[in-house]
Amino acid sequence: MRKLWLGILGLAAASTANAAVVTFTLSLHESATGAVSANGWALYATVSQGDNAGLFAFGVDLKGTGDAGGPTTLTMANRSPSGTWDADPADPNYDPGAVYPTKFAGYGAGRSTSTATGIVSGVTDLSKGGDLIPVFGIGQNANIKMNDSKPPPDTSTGVPVAYANYVPAAGSDQTLGNPFNRTGVSGFVTLPAGTVRLATGTWSGNLDFDLGSVNTKASVWKTSHPLGTENEIAQSLTQVRDFNPQVGTNTLTVANAPVGNNLATDGKIVVTGGNNSYVSEVDQLTADLNAGSANVQTIGDEAGTLYVMAQITGTASDVNAILASPLNNASGSSQAALLHANYDAQFGPGGFNLLFSMPNFAGAKNINWSFQANPGAVVNELAIVPEPGTISLLGLGALGLLARRRRNA
Numbered sequence: 001m002r003k004l005w006l007g008i009l010g011l012a013a014a015s016t017a018n019a020a021v022v023t024f025t026l027s028l029h030e031s032a033t034g035a036v037s038a039n040g041w042a043l044y045a046t047v048s049q050g051d052n053a054g055l056f057a058f059g060v061d062l063k064g065t066g067d068a069g070g071p072t073t074l075t076m077a078n079r080s081p082s083g084t085w086d087a088d089p090a091d092p093n094y095d096p097g098a099v100y101p102t103k104f105a106g107y108g109a110g111r112s113t114s115t116a117t118g119i120v121s122g123v124t125d126l127s128k129g130g131d132l133i134p135v136f137g138i139g140q141n142a143n144i145k146m147n148d149s150k151p152p153p154d155t156s157t158g159v160p161v162a163y164a165n166y167v168p169a170a171g172s173d174q175t176l177g178n179p180f181n182r183t184g185v186s187g188f189v190t191l192p193a194g195t196v197r198l199a200t201g202t203w204s205g206n207l208d209f210d211l212g213s214v215n216t217k218a219s220v221w222k223t224s225h226p227l228g229t230e231n232e233i234a235q236s237l238t239q240v241r242d243f244n245p246q247v248g249t250n251t252l253t254v255a256n257a258p259v260g261n262n263l264a265t266d267g268k269i270v271v272t273g274g275n276n277s278y279v280s281e282v283d284q285l286t287a288d289l290n291a292g293s294a295n296v297q298t299i300g301d302e303a304g305t306l307y308v309m310a311q312i313t314g315t316a317s318d319v320n321a322i323l324a325s326p327l328n329n330a331s332g333s334s335q336a337a338l339l340h341a342n343y344d345a346q347f348g349p350g351g352f353n354l355l356f357s358m359p360n361f362a363g364a365k366n367i368n369w370s371f372q373a374n375p376g377a378v379v380n381e382l383a384i385v386p387e388p389g390t391i392s393l394l395g396l397g398a399l400g401l402l403a404r405r406r407r408n409a
Contacts, residue, residue, distance in 0.1 A: 019048075019051045019235075020047070020048050020051045020052035020220045020232070020234035020235065021047075021048040021234060021235045021236075021237060022045055022046070022047050022048070022055065022058070022139065022218035022220065022234045022235070022236050022237070023045070023046045023236075023237045023238070023239060024043065024044070024045055024058075024060050024198075024209070024216065024218075024236065024237070024238050024239075025043070025044040025045075025046065025189065025191060025195070025238075025239050025240070025241060026041065026042075026043055026062065026207070026208070026209060026238070026239075026240045026241075027041060027042040027043070027044060027180070027191075027240075027241050027242075027243070028041050028207065028240065028241070028242040028243065028244065029041070029242055029243040029244045030042045030180055030200075030243055031200075032077070032079075032200040032201075034180035035180070035317075036182075036243045036315065036317065036318075036376060037202075037243075039202045039203060039204060040200065040201070040202055041200065041201055041202070041203055041207060042180070042197055042199070042200045043060060043062070043120065043197070043198045043199040043200070044179055044191055044195045044196065044197055044198060045058055045139045045195065045196050045198055045218065046139060046191060046192060046194070046195040046196075047138070047139030047140045047194075047196075047218075047220060047234075048140075048234075049140055051223065052220035052221060052222065052223060052232075052234065053136045053137065053220070053221035053222065053223050053225060054135075054136045054137040054138045054139055054140050054141075054220060054221050055138045055139040055196060055218065055219075055220060055221075056123070056124050056219040056220050056221045056231040057107070057110070057121075057122065057123035057124060057217075057218065057219040057231070058080070058107070058120075058121060058122055058123075058198060058217070058218045058219075059110075059119065059120075059121040059215050059216060059217050059218075060119070060120050060121070060198065060199075060209075060215075060216050061117070061118055061119050061209065061210040061213035061215040061216045062118035062119070062120070062207065062208070062209055062210060063118050063206070063207065063208055063209070063210045064114060064115055064116045064117045064118030064119070064210075065115055065116055065118075066116035066117060067117070067118060067210060069206060070118065070205070070206065070207075071203040071204060071205040071206055071207045072203075072204045072205035073202075073203060073204045073205070074115040074118070074201060074202075074203045074207070075115065075201040075202045075203070076113040076114070076115055076118075076120060076199055076200075076201040077113070077171045077199060077200050077201055078111060078112070078113050078120055078122065078171065078172065078198070078199055079171060079172055079173045079197050079198060079199055079200055080106065080107045080111075080122045080172060080173070080196070080197075080198045080199070081105070081106035081107065081135070081138070081146050081168070081172050081173055081174065081176060081196075082105070082106035082107050082108045082111060082122065082168070082169040082172050083104075083105060083106055083146060083166050083167050083168040083169050083172065083174070084102050084103060084104055084105075084166070084167050085102070085103040085105075085133070085150055085151055085163040085164065085165070085166055085167070086100065086102050086103075086163065086164055086167070087100035087154055087161050087162070087163055087164070088161070088162045088163055088164035089164075090164075091153075091161045091162045093157075093159040093160060093161045094161050095157055095161075098156075098157045098161075100154050100156065100157075100161060101130075101131050101154065101156070102131065103131050103132075103133050103151045103163065104125060104128045104131055104132050104133065105132070105133040105134075105135050105146060105149055105166070106122075106124070106135065106146065106169070106172065107122025107123055107124060107125075108122075108123075108124075108125040108128075108169070109122075109123040109124070109125035109126075109127065110122060110123040111123075111169075113199065118210060119215060120198060120199045122198070123219075124231075126229055132228070133149050133151055134221070134225070134228045135149050136221055136225070137194075138176055138177075138196050139177075139194065139195065139196045140177075140194045141177055141194050142177035142178060142193035142194045143175065143176075143177055143178065144175070144176040144177050145174065145175050145176075146166045146168065146174050146175075146176070147165050147166040147174065149166075150163055150165070150166065151163050173196075173197055176196045176197070177193060177194045177195065177196060178193065179191035179192075179193075179195040179197065182243065182315070182375070182376055188241055188242075188243065188375075189239060189241035208240065209238045209240070211238070216236055216238065217233065217236055218233070218234045218236045219231050219232065219233050219234060220232060220234045243375075249370075249372055249373055250321075250322060250325060250327060250370070250371045250372065250373045250374060251327075251368070251369065251370050252308070252310075252327045252354075252356050252367075252368070252369045253358065253367075253368055253369075254296070254306050254308065254358060254361075254365050254366065254367055254368070254384070255365075255366055255368055256361075256363045256364050256365070256366070257364075257366065258293035258295060258366040258368060259293055259366075259368040259370070260291050260292045260293045260368065260370070261289075261292050261293060262292075262293050262294065262295050262366075263285040263286050263287055263289065263292040263293065263294055263379075264283050264285065264286070264293075264294040264295050264382075265283050265284060265285065265286055267295060268294075268295045268296065268297045269281060269283045269294050269295065269296050269297070269367070269382060269383065269384060270297055270298075271296060271297065271298060271299050271384060271385065274300055275300075275302065278299065278385045278386055278387075279385070280309075280343075280383040280384050280385045281346075281383065282309075282343060282346040282347055282381055282382070282383045283381060283382050283383065284380065284381045285379060285380065285381065285382065288313065288314070288378040288379065288380050289378055289379070290314070290369075290370070290371040290372075290374075290375045290376070290377060290378050290379075291369060291370040291371065291372075292368075292369060292379065293366050293367065293368045293369075294366065294367045294382050295364075295365075295366050296365040296366060296367060296384055299360070299365055299384070299386055300386075301360065301361070301362040301363070302360065302386070303359075303360060304359075304360045304386050304387035305357050305358070305359060305360065305386065305387055306357065306358055306359070306360050306365075306384060306385075306386050307330060307335060307339060307355060307356070307357050307384065307385055307386070308354075308355070308356040308357070308367055308382065308383075308384050309339060309343055309347070309352040309354070309355055309382070309383040309384070309385075310352055310353075310354040310355075310356070310369075310379055310380075310381070310382050311347050311348075311350065311351070311352050311353060311354075311379070311380045311381040311382075312353055312354050312377050312378070312379060312380070313377075313378055313380045314376045314377045314378045315374075315376025315377065317374075317376070318371070318374035318375065318376035318377040319353075319374075319376070319377045321373070321374045321377070322354065322371060322374055322377045323353060323354060327354065327356055328354045328355060328356065329355075329356060329357055330355040330356060330357035331354070331355045333355070333357065335357075336355055339352075339355065339385070340352070343383055346383070347381050347383075348381070352381070352383070360386050360387075365384075367382055367384060
């Protein structure tokens with residue numbers, strides 16, 4: 001199979017002297033539906049702009065189950081676009097006795113996957129001649145819909161007969177250029193709009209590019225393609241990103257020193273009062289991130305319990321995991337109802353959904369959090385108050401002291 005792929009790409013390519021770059025990204029722990037997955041993977045291609053007209057052919061060699069150091073199990077599905085158009089029987093000019101040519105688009109030649117070798121490949125099928133519909137801009141342009149390239153009506157019978165909608169090959173993508181990314185999550189490779197998905201699957205064990213292989217190659221359409229066949233070899237790069245939901249731990253604490261960037265609006269969360277009769281502002285942070293810090297001013301050093309109220313948003317599965325974790329250790333405490341009654345309105349829709357508690361301590365105070373195990377969860381708003389039991393004595397009048405600090409423009 002490896003020699004076959006090299007031969008196909010060699011025939012497809014016209015030149016190797018080209019500045020175009022195709023970056024292949026292996027996205028670990030991503031499902032076929034575009035979500036974080038325990039054992040899913042996806043493969044993407046991002047094509048450089050301005051020096052070519054999009055992806056013409058590709059071959060990517062991952063480590064397969066037959067390779068040393070490869071995965072224990074592996075499934076692969078070729079998602080690269082490939083499909084056809086046929087004359088529309090509903091067209092009033094359609095003649096059931098006539099023969100209308102089928103039109104082809106996408107990567108229909110050299111189309112393969114192999115779990116043993118880890119190779120996935122596809123080539124635009126120039127052998128279709130005039131029945132090939134070239135689709136340019138794949139890997140570069142967002143929201144490419146294969147059916148937008150529907151051929152004009154056939155006139156071989158003397159009257160125009162329209163083509164029906166595009167029929168994709170089994171499992172192939174029809175809308176291209178919208179890669180899965182995770183907003184508000186730091187530390188991950190973000191794929192640009194236009195990036196095309198080539199394959200998906202599942203694995204166990206180890207999955208990576210076979211970096212010693214000569215079979216990871218790409219060919220691109222030339223910027224000038226008057227015959228609809230002009231193409232050339234591009235430089236191929238590889239990278240790996242990992243959404244692993246099992247890596248790392250989730251932490252939330254209050255400490256003397258900040259850990260990470262201070263995301264408090266105006267640099268601090270203001271707490272007023274004293275002697276366990278404190279009122280905290282609700283701070284809408286400068287950015288919604290899965291890791292950060294917020295400086296607190298001012299809470300004294302008296303004995304008691306600190307209560308951190310947080311509104312956690314983001315990916316539903318990650319948010320639910322955080323709320324079900326020990327970080328939400330005070331959600332069922334005797335103070336929870338009191339705090340919800342006094343602060344929910346300041347948090348906006350839904351109020352706060354996480355309540356964390358720990359003993360007060362002497363010195364400076366910073367709220368620090370890092371959701372490594374569930375990086376799709378982010379902190380949107382924060383408040384902190386020590387031993388709020390005496391808030392009940394303040395009554396509704398205390399609510400007038402509360403404020404919500406909105407993030408900076």
